[in-house]
Amino acid sequence: MKISEDMVNKHGLRFKESAVIFDENEPADQMYLILSGKVGIHKKVKEAFKLLIELKEGDMFGEMALVDRKPRSARAIAKTDVLLFAITESVFYNLIQTNPSFSLKMVKMLSSRLRETNQTIASLLKGDRKNIVTSALITFAQTRGEQEDGQYKVHLAAFMKWAILRVGLEHTDLVSAINLLVKDKLIEQPKNDPSHILIRETFFKYTLDQ
Secondary structure, eight states: OOOOHHHHHHHEEEEOTTOEEEOTTOOOOEEEEEEESOEEEEEEETTEEEEEEEEOTTOEEOTHHHHHOOOOSSEEEESSOEEEEEEEHHHHHHHHHHOHHHHHHHHHHHHHHHHHHHHHHHHHHHHTHHHHHHHHHHHHHHHHSEEETTEEEEEHHHHHHHHHTTSOOOHHHHHHHHHHHHHTTSSBOOTTOTTEEEEEHHHHHHHHHO
16 A cells, blocks of 8 residues: 555654553544554553554554444554554545455455454463462352352362353363462362362452452
């Protein structure tokens, strides 16, 4: 997609390094083509923003706002000084209808972006798997565990089957996280009954205080 100097003068936007181009949940009415510099796309995970992808010259971003008309799903930050070309809805649909190369670029970009985002999210989940499994154990214990003598008894196989379908982690990741919790003495796996996990009620208070 060739951008003339006149088009840059009319639709170009400059941002200094570290400037927020747009924030998560902001209303949106345009997407951007990077003419120079780099842009980071960040997603809020709990209380911190995690980098999902870093984009460079020739890449586009913010396109979903024009496709589904919903607020921004992530934060865009200038990683360097950047020059962007703003594409409004009218310009976007005109390009889709009249420029086959732009349409093909959009399809390839969306496909690649989806793949990369899925891989990043999977990595984030694995990196935080101990907390994810802790939260899942609390939910499972309170809804399906057997309460006795100030603790909950959870059937391990039943929990694993339940958690795999709900928390986005594989079997090996769940086992690893559970082993960490046992090692930290936050939960107990009796040697005479390894098919169950014992969760003391203090475990719930401990996790809430963290």
